[in-house]
Amino acid sequence: MQDEGGVRCAVAGEAPTPASRCAGAGLLGLTINPPGGEPPAERIGRLVRESPVVIFARRGCCMCHVMRRLLAAVGAHATVIELDEAAEEAAASAAAAATVPALFVGGLPVGGLDGLMGLHLSGHLVPRLREVGALCG
Numbered sequence: 001m002q003d004e005g006g007v008r009c010a011v012a013g014e015a016p017t018p019a020s021r022c023a024g025a026g027l028l029g030l031t032i033n034p035p036g037g038e039p040p041a042e043r044i045g046r047l048v049r050e051s052p053v054v055i056f057a058r059r060g061c062c063m064c065h066v067m068r069r070l071l072a073a074v075g076a077h078a079t080v081i082e083l084d085e086a087a088e089e090a091a092a093s094a095a096a097a098a099t100v101p102a103l104f105v106g107g108l109p110v111g112g113l114d115g116l117m118g119l120h121l122s123g124h125l126v127p128r129l130r131e132v133g134a135l136c137g
Contacts, residue, residue, distance in 0.1 A: 044081070047079070047081065048104045048107055049107045051079040051104075052076075052106060052132040053071060053076050053077070053079065053103070053104070053132070053134045054079045054080075054103070054104045055067055055068065055078045055079070055080045055102070056081050056083055056100050056102045056104075057081070057082055057083070057101040058082065058083065059082050061101055063101050063112065063113045066113060067101060067103060067112075067113055067116050071116075074125060074126055074135070075135050076129045076134040078103075083100065099112055100112075103115060103116050105128055105129065105132055106131065106132030
């Protein structure tokens, strides 16, 4: 994590190479903080719009782990964005995320773990993931 409000983006479920390991998290990662680039709020909004499934989380969050595992079990791999405190505030304002972890599917907020579980238990999760292109078939 960067000290300047950086955002680390990782794709869950992929095996990291030694060069790509993010602070021991076991995820492929990319720090998105271009010098003189877009403000964090705009960057986070763009990531939500461009990725079919996005989870905003704190490092080591057990609820985020459960969310990633459930999504992986149905065949979807989320883009996981681990936030530091400054980036978390920007995410909350940019993406209308009231709490972290926060899940977005197709650019729309689902909520936290309770929202994901509600979609799954109602049978709407897989169709919604297919609709946004997060699942093949």
